[in-house]
Amino acid sequence: MSTDNRDVAEMNHTNGTPVNGHPRGPARSVDEESDQTDENIFLFIPNLIGYSRVVLALASLYFMPLHPRRCGFLYSISCLLDALDGLAARKFQQSTRFGAVLDMITDRCTTTCLLVFLSSAKPAYSMIFQLLISLDFASHYMHMYATLSMGGQGESHKNVSASRSKIMNLYYTNKNVLFVACALNELFFLGLYLLCFSSPRITPALLPSNGGPGNLTSPVSSSPVEPFQPAPSLLFASPFSAAAMEMARANKMSSTVPWILTIVSTPVMAFKQVVNVIQLVKASKWLAEGDRRDRKMAGLGPQAKTEKKVR
Template identity: 40%
Template sequence: MAKNKSIPIRPSKLSVYLYIPNIIGYTRVLMNCFAFAICFSNKWIFCALYFISFVCDGIDGWVARKFNQVSTFGAVLDMVTDRISTACLLVILSQVYRPGMVFLSLLALDIGSHWLQMYSTFLLGKASHKDVKDSTNWLFKAYYGNRMFMAYCCVACEVLYISLFLLAQNETEKLMDVLKASITEGSLVSVLVVLSLFGWAIKQLVNIIQMKTAADVCVLHDINKKERP
């Protein structure tokens, strides 16, 4: 006699929107909105809220796996929040440092590389943009294959940007002068700048590799499409 198999309950749209990790994501959005609203009037509160939001980026993923609430919407919400938050901070830095184009270029690299990576993931039929097992670049594979290494690079990048914002005393700071002063000074913020530079550099290199790799996928997709009868 065949055993009755339990039919899994189909979740409603509202229940997915109310997944715990997604609620954390909404909280991050609100936290960042408030943080950027007061960024010039209270730098320290801004930095604290921004960094807490960044830490929540790691917590929501753990919660999603812990409670079996992994969702495509949550992954997209997470990435969009990350990219917009970093973009806003880079825009602010471009206004308080000269040359501001340095930070706008970093913004373009960050957005462009991640957008291309997401699109190439879609073309390859992969479930996650972090699936780079078939990549031939060792650094690219190490970055996405080792959570601790990726976390270090991401944290270093955000810490550098926050520290630079704290070090800016006016709207016409010269970036190189501040970096040189950070090396010679012994303040906590200056030390954070120096310690985070290596991880920041690795992340930018990975972004460049990611952009090139993803662009190659798009080009090969076009070539293969033209070869089809």
């Protein structure tokens, strides 16, 4: 690299101007790099709670295919700890960027894993579950990136001004709204998961037949509350086939509680998806504002060219 190019690169690194289209933070001196405590961030209490959430989520995945009660219990505890780590961070003054990212990644991954199961259990609706996964990831990634690139490294993704979006401001600043929206959103998908083990309306394998428990040729209506007890069938030799798994999930529990959980949480789940769409749109517009500003400063775009001609 020539001396002139090296000087330009150093200037770009120190003044924070974009390099190759990416924003760069100010350079840190040697003194600033050494100005750190010897605390182990990874062992902060909120982060330890975050690790326990990961362990509980993994355990719930292990029981997810055939053990709904164990899976539901472990999954619920993991989600409830999401509120506890925030309380611990404020109580012990241990709020960290690592903890915030760990918390968000855990939330996204656990919800995705549950939706992946629902996609495999109910392939007719797999596209809906796939779209929900895509919306969830796209919305949060776009919002996080926009916050870091436009608001600065020290800016929290939860600091959304009311002038930018009143709904997003309410969602992120009101802890009760945030907790209820996230909790009931998870509860909706958990309710659907439990219905795969209990409701004939969700799982056709739970329907009885006119010819007896082992006859699947002439299904008739059945109560959506009490599941049917199907006899073992020799039709599905492979224990790993989709049909065999559906039969294996039959008669695990009553569908009364899962139906209540699903119906009660449906409006809040819908609200959460609306928030995801708004978050995606607002973050995209915020990034576009920065792009237009950077292009104007670089002398690009029709407005900048017009100003040059006037001069």
